[in-house]
Amino acid sequence: MTLTRTFATAGRVLTQIRHDPRTIGLLVVVPSLLIGLVAWIFTDTNMFQTIGPAMLALFPFIVMFLVTSITTLRERRTGTLERLLSMPLGRADFILGYTLAFGLLAIVQSVVAVGYATWVCGLTIKGSVWLLLAVALADAILGTTLGLFASAFARTEFQVVQFMPLLVFPQVLLGGIFIPRDQLPEGLEIISDWLPLSHAIDALNAVATDSHDAAYIGGQLLIIGAFAVAAIIVGSLTLQRRTA
Template sequence: MNGHRLLATTGRVLTQIRHDPRTIALLLLVPTLLIGLVAWIFSDTTVFDTIGPAMIALFPFIVMFLVTSIATLRERRTGTLERLLAMPLGRGDFLFGYTLAFGLLAIVQASIAVAFAVWVCGLQISGPIGLLLLVAVMDAVLGTTLGLLASAFARTEFQVVQFMPLIIFPQILLGGIFLPRDQLPAGLREISDWLPLSHAIDALNDVAAGVADYGPVWVDIGIIAVWAIGAVVLGSLTLRRQTP
């Protein structure tokens, strides 16, 4: 992997996105609007204080997965990836460049979402807001890397969407949004322990609650990081130059 080529890829991706207002709106505004909608639904209750941290994890994660996977797949279907890889550009340069580009966007996205949830929607946060933001950014980056991995196997945009029931939905169901993970049936709790979104939700809930020991939060962040790096590495090993 070459640093210059990686940064060149990152710059190219950011330039493309800068000229696509709809993608910018989808990345930066839609998660915030969905969080606001949830807060509005439960405006007369205290439910949002309970599920708000999970919403900060959920919506950016899904949006980053979709946008990244479709954008990467489009590079391959249009022949752009084949032309790039014919140059001195490796698969690692390509995927890590994409990860860095969308990671920078994830910082902006997470900052907007967290600020909106806390200062507009009134989400009560007892822990450090900086740590909450860090977890939110790592969660969005996780969605990016899983999207890159899905794009390595998909042939069409429709197939990318088909990966959601396999990659996204189980994590939502077992992540502790509908039922606390310690109340899940035997077997499902063990499965949820291996799913990265579960750790993102746990970490956000712990920070929001202001737990006495943030050690487990840093463990959760480490697990998310391992998943994200693993997804990019696996994606670089399986990425094809073009769609058959």
């Protein structure tokens, strides 16, 4: 693995996305529109103040997961990855390059989503907005790395979608969006502790309500980062050159 090859891969991915306005719109605009829709649904209630932070975790996470996994899979299906790996480009260079590229896009996505939720939709943040942005960014990068992980095992775009019930839906159901995690049945609460999205939602709620100190938020960020690193490592080890 070399930084030069990693940066070259990231640059190539960003160049491709720059010429695809639909992908840019999906990454940057759609999460904010969905957050706005939720705020509109609960416009006459105080519910958005309760679930708004969780929406900042949910929609960017899902969008980054889908776009990253399908884009990476397309590289294999078209033979691009096989040609790249025939050169002095390792699997780790490829995975890290994609992570870097989509991580940069995640920064833009997080800034737009947090700004839209707070300034347009009226989400009240009692803690630091910068800390909220940091957690939202970590959450989006988590979606990116899990998308890379899923793409290493999928053979078609449909199989990528099939990973949603396995990797995404349980995290949505047990992440504390519908019911606080400490009110879940004991077995489900234990499972939710091992799901990274749960920690992202907990951290965003903690910042929004200013109910925990920075040390707690930092601990949640470390957990999210550990899951992201694990997904990168497993994805790089299992990545296939080409989809048969």
